[in-house]
Amino acid sequence: MRSSKMPYRGVLAVCLGVLAAGCATKRDVRTVQDEMSRLSARQDSLLRETRRQTQLILDTLKSGFDVQRDLGGETSHRFQQLEQNLSRLEEMINQTQLVVAQLLERLDRTSAMPGGAPSGTTGVASSSDVEDLYQQGQTFLQDQSYATARMAFEQIVTSHASDPRAPDAQFGLAETYAGEGNTDRAVEEFQKVERNWPRHEKAAQSLLRAGVVSLQANRRDRARDFFQQVRQRYPSSPEAQEADRQLRSIR
DSSP states (O other): OOGGGOOHHHHHHHHHHHHHHSOOOHHHHHHHHHHHHHHHHHHHHHHHHHHHHHHHHHHHHHHHOOGGGOTTOHHHHHHHHHHHHHHHHHHHHHHHHHHHHHHHHHHHHHHTSTTOOOTTOOOOOOHHHHHHHHHHHHHHHHTTOHHHHHHHHHHHHHHOTTSTTHHHHHHHHHHHHHHTTOHHHHHHHHHHHHHHOTTSHHHHHHHHHHHHHHHHTTOHHHHHHHHHHHHHHOTTSHHHHHHHHHHHHTO
């Protein structure tokens, strides 16, 4: 089987077959997990390229037409169609990734049982499995495959909240939104790190990042508030020193 060429339906068929059989080995499960991860990465790549090409078309049209002066409304209508098509494509990819995430979670539960788990049973993922999942998320994050990285981090946070990697995964989850320019959601997710794991080393860093992301979005008052929180709650941390520097720069 040539994994790099495996179509989406083929991957799902194999995945579902492994789950239904109830006798998959860890090697079988890992093979399917790898296929699903590659599929998600290709979807992210497709979405980024589609966004780039659509924006290029929009910019080209804007440079050649005055949308406001188009009395017939044709140019405006074309813009709307392009934007709607992009939104539909993004929604389709997001829905597919949700299915992939759900199947990956079931595969993780299956692989955690000795010799594979029968249908309907659940297992507990080992720390090494969670670590592997976290590292996959980090790799996708560095590759700017934000939606795929988010699936890995969300799986850890929702299914393995007691694992030592959960705070790091929550931080990575926030970074995926920051990478996409979704400031409000990024700040919300960064705050969850400090709220849920206030003594973790990522707690102060999460508040600092919330401030930096807010400042980058020109939300100076909100950024100042986060920097002050870092100083007040974690005065001895390296992040407090950086928060001081940031506060001096926005006064």
